[in-house]
Amino acid sequence: MxxxxxxxxxxxxxxxxxxxxxxxxxxYSTTDVAGLPVTDGPSGPRAGVPDAELPVEGSDGGEMDRLARNAVADVSAYWAEVFPDAFGTEFQPVKRLASYDSGGAGIRLCGESTAGLANAFYCPSEDVIAWDRAELLPMLDNSFGPMAVVAVLAHEMGHAVQHRAGTATGNDPVIVLEQQADCFTGAFFRHVAEGSSEHFEVSTGPGLNQVMGVLNYIRDAPGDSGFTGANAHGSAFDRVTAFQYGFSEGPKRCAAMDVADVKQRTTQFQFWKDxxxxxxxxxxxxxxxxxxxxxxxxxxxxxxxxxxxxxxxxxxxxxxxxxxxxxxxxxxxxxxxxxxxxxxxxxxxxxxxxxxxxxxxxxxxxxxxxxxxxxxxxxxxxxxxxxxxxxxxxxxxxxxxxxxxxxxxxxxxxxxxxxxxxxxxxxxxxxxxxxxxxxxxxxxxxxxxxxxxxxxxxxxxxxxxxxxxxxx
Ligand SMILES: [Zn+2]
Known part of the structure; x- marks a missing residue:
């Protein structure tokens, strides 16, 4: 205000x-989006493409798990392709994928119960990406469309990439980790916009507008909002900025996001005076x-x-x-x-x-x-x-x-x-x-x-x- x-x-x-x-x-150009043509075609799952066959623990075999599984498969394929050039080693796929119902009894992941946890997250100690198929994913799908679900999983995979590439240390403020994950999400969405994603497509016009609009609703570690706070995700402006850096400049730009870069750039640390x-x-x-x-x-x-x-x-x-x-x-x-x-x-x-x-x-x-x-x-x-x-x-x-x-x-x-x-x-x-x-x-x-x-x-x-x- x-x-x-x-x-x-x-x-x-x-x-x-x-x-x-x-x-x-x-x-700057008004006729392209970071070098790609402006398009207003379809955005969402591609019709007629066979589903990915990744094992998902706890799946109910429903539509949300199908969407999430295909998303993780395409994000993994992207990183398998670009990771060696960006970070010098082969990309190791995430060990475990887990689906749960936040309204149910809950399962134990990384020492915590998922009961009541309407969220999606990556946990490094068990190298697992998990999502709530019952509340979070349907809410995102209904409010923003299926590409919102893809964005969430690309963001979580961004944390897994970070862990593998060593682009952030345990001492970095959470906002640095989050900025990198949003940037990696943008890098993946460029791949989608280029038509290289097996299961999904996105237009550079309305499609990307929607994906950028959903970023502020991805809160895998909810908490306070200060720059040094344990759970700062950044403002919507900061998050869209990180996404655009990844989309325009690729994974190496994301890896260059450290405390100094983020502090110089973000609005989140501009504390609102009492x-x-x-x-x-x-x-x-x-x-x-x-x-x-x-x-x-x-x-x-x-x-x-x-x-x-x-x-x-x-x-x-x-x-x-x-x-x-x-x-x-x-x-x-x-x-x-x-x-x-x-x-x-x-x-x-x-x-x-x-x-x-x-x-x-x-x-x-x-x-x-x-x-x-x-x-x-x-x-x-x-x-x-x-x-x-x-x-x-x-x-x-x-x-x-x-x-x-x-x-x-x-x-x-x-x-x-x-x-x-x-x-x-x-x-x-x-x-x-x-x-x-x-x-x-x-x-x-x-x-x-x-x-x-x-x-x-x-x-x-x-x-x-x-x-x-x-x-x-
Ligand atoms: Zn995150």
């Missing part, structure tokens, strides 16, 4: 340095604070700040977008406050009326403000490059509102965001109805992968790469 801090000394008292750290991603976590309603005071923060963040671009008005205004032939519109001719951002208030509602299970949270609402305002910055720079406003630049600029605004911005930058203005706010932005970016990565007409960049990547680059590196990497 977003909040305003009371310390007036921070207003205008901070210099703004834009980090010029080169990105590892190279050039007394700052009040929800901000969509009202005149908050909108003024948002406007002040946008002016501060983009001041150094030299762009004339747009006027922000709370009534809808027409703009010649430019379509009106909701919940905010930008009019280049008058340099005006007009807001639909009622719609912003709807989006600012916390997420609920009722998808029809559900919002994304307060930050997601203000990020849409920021997206139209970002169009004014691009307009002043003479950049195109109505194409996919504009959509990506917009996401990147919204990311750079967000990255300067955290208490300890990445890259030794100073926070700007009086608004502050928490990791949970950034997660709201990521959820909106992966959804189908947001302006954060949309152009002047409100058309979103087709792939969520590219939207989140652009947002992250701005968040981590500031404004500069938004124009240099996305078509200046």
């Amino acid at each position: 977003l909040s305003a801090i009371a310390c007036a000394a921070l207003v205008g008292g901070c210099s703004q340095a834009i980090s010029g750290t080169p990105t590892t991603f190279g050039s 007394g700052q976590d009040s929800d901000l309603p969509v009202d005149a005071a908050t909108l003024a604070a948002v406007e002040e923060s946008l002016r501060a963040v983009f001041r150094d671009t030299g762009a004339e700040p747009p006027e922000i008005v709370t009534e809808r205004t027409s703009c010649g032939g430019v379509p009106t977008t909701s919940p905010a519109s930008y009019c280049p001719d008058t340099n005006t951002v007009s807001l639909d406050v009622a719609e912003l208030q709807r989006i600012a509602q916390p997420p609920t299970t009722n998808a029809e009326s559900s919002g994304y949270g307060d930050f997601a609402a203000y990020a849409q305002v920021a997206s139209r403000y970002a169009l004014s910055v691009q307009h002043a720079a003479g950049l195109s406003l109505d194409d996919e490059q504009a959509g990506l630049r917009t996401a990147c600029l919204v990311g750079s605004w967000s990255g300067l509102l955290i208490e300890d911005p990445i890259g030794q930058r100073n926070p700007v203005g009086t608004l502050r965001v928490a990791p949970g706010d950034v997660d709201e932005g990521v959820a909106a970016l992966l959804g189908e109805d947001s302006l954060i990565a949309a152009d002047l007409s409100g058309d979103q960049v087709p792939t969520g992968f590219a939207r989140v990547e652009a947002f992250r680059i701005g968040f981590q590196e500031g404004i500069s790469p938004c124009t240099t990497k996305y078509g200046g």
Whole structure:
């Protein structure tokens, strides 16, 4: 949740340095996903492929175990193929696979009972991957589709890979282990997206959006959320980032994730200070604070700040977008406050009326403000490059509102965001109805992968790469 801090000394008292750290991603494209073509074809189990024949202890022979077994088989086949090149030795398959019913009496695995354990996990002491076929897997399948189950098993296999490759030590914080496992999951999903998985296929458009959206629900070691906490998994933003690194750069990038790398990159350790976590309603005071923060963040671009008005205004032939519109001719951002208030509602299970949270609402305002910055720079406003630049600029605004911005930058203005706010932005970016990565007409960049990547680059590196990497 977003909040305003009371310390007036921070207003205008901070210099703004834009980090010029080169990105590892190279050039950016709107027409592919990390080098693969954008596709919106089928995602899920392939029809007509014989089932894998891996032994699974305790299986009831049902649909969930069939799905899980095929998933483990394909993930194992992937690692058998790439492990020698990545880590210099042959890949040893996991010794045991176990299915259980969390509602039943439970079985003993690694010294613990599975009774009541709606989870999936890898346990190194017995080299076993186990899953709850009765509650967890059906829940994931019903809520997110079968590829969510594949993602969970790829993540657990990622822990087995970690154990075999020696890429993490027993002293590493859990967030490092989790970041690596999410990264290994991304590496496997590239293999699926390339069409190389025997039992599954995934589109690089909606298919990957769904898989990235489910990452935050994979909690194989639930617990506290601090960076040093024993069970920190990272924020949704951190988890999607790790997945994208694996997808784009492969297993060696995952192996390079150590404490220093993770600490430099993640939002999870940016502790939320006490007394700052009040929800901000969509009202005149908050909108003024948002406007002040946008002016501060983009001041150094030299762009004339747009006027922000709370009534809808027409703009010649430019379509009106909701919940905010930008009019280049008058340099005006007009807001639909009622719609912003709807989006600012916390997420609920009722998808029809559900919002994304307060930050997601203000990020849409920021997206139209970002169009004014691009307009002043003479950049195109109505194409996919504009959509990506917009996401990147919204990311750079967000990255300067955290208490300890990445890259030794100073926070700007009086608004502050928490990791949970950034997660709201990521959820909106992966959804189908947001302006954060949309152009002047409100058309979103087709792939969520590219939207989140652009947002992250701005968040981590500031404004500069938004124009240099996305078509200046
Ligand atoms: Zn894990």
